Structures are given as structure tokens and as C-alpha cells.
Amino acid sequence: GVSSLMRVTPSQLKHNSGRKGRAAWSSYQGKVYNITPYIPFHPGGEGEIRRAAGKDGSKLFMEVHPWVNWENMLGECLVGIMVAENDGLI
Ligand code: HEM
Known part of the structure; x- marks a missing residue:
């Protein structure tokens, strides 16, 4: 459900680049x-x-x-929603 979604800042998104052993994250229309x-x-x-x-x-x-x-195809892969840089929890 929506309550389990992370709040993801632009720098967190950039960090998960799929390089250096990191996961690859990508945002689509704010998700x-x-x-x-x-x-x-x-x-x-x-x-x-x-x-x-x-x-x-x-x-x-x-x-x-x-x-x-993509919402159909990647539904299981949804991890969060984009927030402003100073709005992340981590
Ligand atoms: C083909 C999914 C991201 C480039 C496809 C197809 C699917 C797909 C289902 C087959 C479409 C068809 O035959 O009608 C996805 C999903 C993505 C994604 C779920 C996001 C996570 C991207 C990105 C690019 C890209 C970011 C380019 C920068 C291509 C290309 C093809 C293709 C060039 C055509 C391959 C061919 O017909 O030979 N993708 N895609 N895709 N995708 Fe993606």
C-alpha cells in the first residue's frame, strides 16, 4: 500500500544508479x-x-x-515517491 512507500529525494535517486553494486532506481511521473x-x-x-x-x-x-x-509492468517494483531534497527522512 501507499503507506509503505519511501520518500525519495533527488540525491537518493541519483545514488541508486545501478553502478558500484548499487540498485538501479528510476523515477516516472513522480514515482x-x-x-x-x-x-x-x-x-x-x-x-x-x-x-x-x-x-x-x-x-x-x-x-x-x-x-x-510502465505502471502495470513495474508495479511490483514501486519503492517510493519523489520529494524535495530537504524533505527526505534519511
Ligand atoms: C522496448 C519496457 C525503459 C529503450 C521495450 C519494450 C518494452 C519495454 C515492454 C517492448 C515494446 C514493444 O515491442 O512494443 C520498458 C520499461 C522501461 C523501459 C518497463 C522502464 C523501466 C527504456 C528506456 C529506454 C528504452 C529508458 C531508452 C533510453 C527501448 C528500446 C526498445 C524498447 C530502444 C525497442 C527495442 C526493439 O524494438 O528492438 N521496452 N522500457 N526503454 N525499449 Fe524499453
Whole structure:
């Protein structure tokens, strides 16, 4: 449920870049997803989806496949919502 969602700041999102052994997070329209488990299954390849890691992927996503329903596909991977930098709990 929504109560278990983290409040994620821009610097926390950037930290989870999928590099240096870290998880890959990406935000879409204010929601933050852990895309790590999906990366090997991405039909467009790992390199392409990794371009959205650690950042807001909305623009890249919409440029390539606006018809793909990411909320359906990544629902299980939802970890939080974006908040302002000074609004995080950690
Ligand atoms: C293809 C999902 C992020 C680039 C696809 C397809 C799906 C998908 C389902 C197949 C679409 C179809 O055949 O109609 C996702 C999800 C993403 C994501 C769930 C977010 C987590 C991205 C990003 C990029 C990207 C950020 C580029 C920067 C591509 C490309 C293809 C593709 C180029 C076409 C591959 C081909 O037809 O040969 N993706 N994608 N994707 N994706 Fe993504």
C-alpha cells in the first residue's frame, strides 16, 4: 500500500544508479521504481534501460515507447515517491 512507500529525494535517486553494486532506481511521473530485476528482461536491451537509472526516466521512456504501460509492468517494483531534497527522512 501507499503507506509503505519511501520518500525519495533527488540525491537518493541519483545514488541508486545501478553502478558500484548499487540498485538501479528510476523515477516516472513522480514515482520511484527499483528497475534492477527488470533490466535483464528489457526488450530494448540492458544498455538502453540503464540510461534511465538514477534519474527521471519519463522523457527517455516516452520518446521510445509511449505505448508501454510502465505502471502495470513495474508495479511490483514501486519503492517510493519523489520529494524535495530537504524533505527526505534519511
Ligand atoms: C522496448 C519496457 C525503459 C529503450 C521495450 C519494450 C518494452 C519495454 C515492454 C517492448 C515494446 C514493444 O515491442 O512494443 C520498458 C520499461 C522501461 C523501459 C518497463 C522502464 C523501466 C527504456 C528506456 C529506454 C528504452 C529508458 C531508452 C533510453 C527501448 C528500446 C526498445 C524498447 C530502444 C525497442 C527495442 C526493439 O524494438 O528492438 N521496452 N522500457 N526503454 N525499449 Fe524499453
